[in-house]
Amino acid sequence: MVWKVMPDFEGYDEACEQFTWDLPSSYNPAVDFLQKHDDLDRVALEQAYPDGRREQYTFRELDELSDRLAAGLADLGVEAGDRVGVVVPQKPQNPITHLANWKLGAVSVPLTVLFGTDALRYRLDDAGATVAVIDPAVRDDIDAVRGDCPALEHVVEIETDAPAGDVRAFENVLAAPENTDIEAYDSTPDTDTAILYTSGSTGPPKGVRHSHALWLGRAAAAYNFFDQGLGPDATVWTPADWAWGAALGGTLFATWHHGGTIVGYPASGFEAEEAFSLLSEFGVTRSFLPATALRMLMDVEDPTAAYDLAIETFAVGGESLTPEIVDWVAETFDSVTINEFYGQTELNLVVANNSNWFDTQPGSMGKPLPGYDVAILDPEAADSGAAEPLSAGELGEIALRPHDRSVFFDEYWNMPDKTAAKEVEGWFVTGDLARRDGDGYVWFKSRKDDVIITSGYRVGPMEVESAILEHPDVVQAGVIGVPDDTRGEIIKAYVEAAKDAPDHETLRTEIRSVVRESLAEYEYPREIEFADALPQTTSGKIRRKELQKWNADDSAGGSP
Structure with missing residues (x-):
């Protein structure tokens, strides 16, 4: 049996008590992923293209x-x-x-x-x-x-x-x-x-x-949120871009670490029928899908009759898994589990559901994975440099501590002050607020900062605001995320236009074009409202909390 970072455990308590990282003294991921397997002529990559081409790579x-x-x-x-x-x-x-x-x-x-x-x-x-x-x-x-x-x-x-x-x-x-x-x-x-x-x-x-231990941390997490189902018999696919950590490390390289087959497909966007076709054609057994993608799959009528599916586990990360998705999976598929996981670019994937170990609680991120400690800290104390754990049920900031420091990030590149601020008395703070119940489940509440999660992508409002401000007829811009049934959140921009700016509809179109050209496709504002002036702090920063109030007033029929 080839070495893998996460062995099999029958139960959650046993895994937490017995698992140790036990990382090798010499480690190169290229050797780990490609050279250690018993059968090197087995297919590692099933490559599909939208034009119908198919390739295989051992x-x-x-x-x-x-x-x-x-x-x-x-x-x-x-x-x-x-x-x-x-x-x-x-x-x-x-x-x-x-x-x-x-x-x-x-x-x-x-x-x-x-x-x-x-x-x-x-x-x-x-x-x-x-x-x-x-x-x-x-x-x-x-x-x-x-x-x-x-x-x-x-x-x-x-x-x-x-x-x-x-x-x-x-x-x-x-x-x-x-x-x-x-x-x-x-x-x-x-x-x-x-x-x-x-x-x-x-x-x-x-x-x-990050150091090479990143991939071992992701491989251990994936083995758990895929219900210990990664191995030579696994075929895994995600629509998520391989530039993202959960797709690259938690799906692609995690699959190869455990000896399974990955499916690659460079789609320009997500389409539900196309996704089901891929799942069927390649006999995909495990799939990481953002919640937005699963919501789109729900629009396909009777997929188990239309497609020959081998799927056993859906894993969801990047945005909250809502109860209706859990219910749809239970009602639509026979013995298919769905597990949510949580992590950060810096701090690996550290909380997850594992249906083999404990019941999934819809709306909960699950429990801490073996190899990590999780605490809910008083956020004000954490901001002051003190780690004060809160009791079960209290809302606070998620903080993490690995049993081996190597599996977390090394530093923010050229940002020593930011690096130092990430750690508080041995705990790594996340900026995310949650509660932990008496049974150990973690329940996400909100983010301390203003990051927007749309269709599973994390978007920083300042980068979008900067792109909008490139338009010569924009004086000021403030960006927030607002709830959306399909995407979780969509990007909404409040804009102060110049006096001689074109009409609002024309300017909306031009702003979206500017953002699309400068940033990623998913970062353009789907909603744009105009205002005479935007709320600012005394230092000139946009008060996004005030914009959230404006949006609430808009939804209630008022106006800013």
């Missing part, structure tokens, strides 16, 4: 391809510690690039193709990426920002034979098979692995520097 083939790319990147000058941007959707070149990076000791910077120019410019420059491997969909944006990223020496574009200018073709960077003599970098769980960027809810997005 563990051995992915190992060989990542060797070739590692050799090619080394020829470009990539060395241990260098940062390499990966701006590729759910296509084989995405994980192949990460694996090649780690074989060289380089650090991955996962980025979504949904980002626009501003978002890409900031992250590539802040990380000091020397190479970016990109999808053709973002080529124009990369060309536009490259001059503002002085460290970016090479751009490698996939799916092209002869890119214009000094961009290199991915296939041309791959070294010939006979020219690869790659021995994986001698790394440990504490070796740098990736810089993942937060949404920027309280300022510029923060680069979260």
